[in-house]
Amino acid sequence: MWHEILHNTWETISSQVRSFGYSQKHAILVPAAALGVGGMLVYWLRSRHKIKTIEMSDGWWGSGERPVKGKEDESIRPFRIETSDKEIEDLHRRLDQTRYTPHVEGAAFHYGFNSSYLQKVVAYWRNQFDWRKQVEVLNKYPHFKTTIEGIEIHFIHVKPSYVPHGRAVQPLLMVHGWPGSFYEFYKIIPLLTEPASHGLNEGDVVFEVICPSIPGYGFSEAPHKQGFDSVAAARIFHKLMNRLGFKEYYLQGGDWGSRITTNMAQMLPQCVKGLHLNLVFITVRGLRRIFSVMLGAYAPWLVGFTQEDAHRIYPFIQKNIYDVLRESGYLHIQATKPDTAGCGLNDSPVGLAAYILEKFSTWTNKSFLQRDDGGLESKYTLDELLTNVMIYWVTASIVSSMRFYKENFTKDPDLNAISRTGVYVPTGIAAFPQEITHTPQVWTKEAYKNIITYSYMPRGGHFAAFEEPKLLAQDIMNFVRKVEHL
Helix, strand or coil: CHHHHHHHHHHHHHHHHHHCCCCHHHCCHHHHHHHHHHHHHHHHHHHHCCCCCCCCCCCCCCCCCCCCCCCCCCCCEEECCCCCHHHHHHHHHHHHCCCCCCCCCCCCCCCCCCHHHHHHHHHHHHHCCCHHHHHHHHCCCCEEEEEECCEEEEEEEECCCCCCCCCCEEEEEEECCCCCCHHHHCCCHHHHHCHHHHCCHHHCCEEEEEEECCCCCCCCCCCCCCCCCHHHHHHHHHHHHHHCCCCCEEEEECCHHHHHHHHHHHHCHHHEEEEEECCCCCCCCCHHHHHHHHHHCCCHHHHCCCHHHHHHHCCHHHHHHHHHHHHCHHHHHHCCCHHHHHHHHHHCHHHHHHHHHHHHHHCCCHHHHHCCCCCHHHHCCHHHHHHHHHHHHHHCCHHHHHHHHHHHHHHCCCCCHHHHHCECCCEEEEECCCCCCCCCHHHHCCCECCEEEEEECCCCCCCHHHHCHHHHHHHHHHHHHHHHCC
């Protein structure tokens, strides 16, 4: 179209110039015409390379109508997690009244959480788990709340205790997913804020870390209106970072955190120095993708797969269809009618623990399905696992956290909007071998246009920061180091 416009414009100008016989009086038309056509050409070329972004827009998720007058309270308020005898006594009463279903012999975790092992977990929860002690653990980092778009946003903000003279501190926003929480990052935070103290790179890359709770999760208020999706969360977290005084910052996420931070990079790329992910949402669709899957099984190099890619995605039907279907039953419930199942989980701490902790079994390692204890204590302690469960329990946030699936899948059923917009900020990918699905770099590049690092991690699964904090911290630092030297 632009070629035709330019050609027709030039022909019109040329004919007019010839009709004037190149008179001295109208000679000025020639350079003017050339300037005009040149300007149109430059505009056309620049428009072709313009980066598409997600509109920032605005929102209101508070109760009732948005106030017509008055500015929103933008204060940052210190916050402290607290508990009480009443809260603990209520928990113990509910644990004592639990009804268990006998497990199927030899089923391990194939039917879900093994009820025999569940009784052992609940006995520890009731008799040995010290919630007051864990509250103090949670409070060891500074907590804050602020109101954005009508709801209270909770976050922790951890700064390095010592920064060598002349060393820049990089702000890093880390976003969790489901069924995790801000607590997932407690083991990785000191590695990022005090790297030299933990034998990491002698402190050449140092971060201050901000970990918010997604609205509807933990201590962040749940949206009161329909439609709160990852784009809305991205906008709120950009506003949070701006409120904290940051103009440029790094982002990191897995699970929903991956999608939220990706949306942040698509929304305000000028604010995002770099994006690091340990999960990538790329769906297998289209004839070209299907052809690459078929051919890649026999000649992976022809379709851009590495040997490690081939090892992780084949046999394709087993790993990408059967395994995904087995692990995604919860997703269909939460993406359609989350409140129905959620009301039972919100009333029963044991039901809540079984529902959440089962994910920490097979999402950490698929082979844990074969073990009677789900392999849970081989990677985590019961104190760590139950602390994450307690964050959902004491805040009664399981239902609102589940609704996040419905809001996102209603608008984008195949989660493919990321690919349609594209991500152009420097990107680092940490591909953990036990992640639910593996996305080869050649596929990742279709959506993430500026990949700086792509790492095949030696071990670890879905909850990378919780399970393998040192591996993840090293990969984040390596990525940021490369971005800073671009």
